[in-house]
Amino acid sequence: MSGGGKDRIAVFPSRMAQTLMKTRLKGAQKGHSLLKKKADALNMRFRDILKKIVENKVLMGEVMKNAAFSLAEAKFHAGDFSHTVIQNVSQAQYRVRMKKENVVGVFLPVFDAYTDGPDAYDLTGLGKGGANIARLKKNYNKAIELLVELATLQTCFITLDEAIKVTNRRVNAIEHVIIPRIENTLTYIVTELDEMEREEFFRMKKIQANKKKLKEQEAAQRAIDDAAAGNTNTTSGNSSSDAPRNIFSNEDDLPVLFN
Secondary structure, eight states, X not given: OTXXXXXXXXXXXXXXXXXXXXXXXXXXXXHHHHHHHHHHHHHHHHHHHHHHHHHHHHHHHHHHHHHHHHHHHHHHHHOOOHHHHHHHOOSOSEEEEEEEEEETTEEEEEEEEEEOSSOTTTTTTSSSOHHHHHHHHHXXXXXXXXXXXXXXXXXXXXXXXXXXXXXXXXXXXXXXXXHHHHHHHHHHHHHHHHHHHHHHHHHHHHHHHHHHHHHHHHHHHHHHHHHHHHHHHHHHHHHHHSSOOOGGGOOOSOOOOOO
């Protein structure tokens, strides 16, 4: 059978199977196009997140450096106030909530930092060093927000990396395995249908040739039979004309009437 050595789907070659394979090929091509667009969108977002991660890491060094200097300045002006902060804090002031962002079907976790409740150590620094402590709180708040944003970017980076790998595997599978198998199957079906049509055409020609030959034989036999029958009639006609005529059997003479 033709196409037996190629990687194809085991189907019986028929018009219905050809229509089904064409539908599957069209669906596979459309799916490949959509997955390709999805992979491009994920790669674009992946590059944006990677750029933001690099920028935030550079900025994180500056922010943490400023926060460390602010802590040193606050301790220099206000003394050791860690025990006061520990006594006033009973619960976490900063909390993190998680949301989800949909990027072409991939849900990315997004962390959002927010303040829950009043400032537990807002009275710290009333005696001395209040401005430095306020600057310290502002710098560390900025550092916390940046850390939460960096955690969001890192998590999205890992999630997108896995999604891009899965999408690329699907795109490659459709492009290099599924579509070629369907195309090979279509080629096999078309070849087999063409071969069947040629066989059917040859069979019809043979049937017509046999019918024509049979008709010619019948006509020849009929001509022979007609010739034989004509010879028989001619012989019988000649024998009847050579026989003596009986005058008494002639019924053509009219009777003679006498008055």
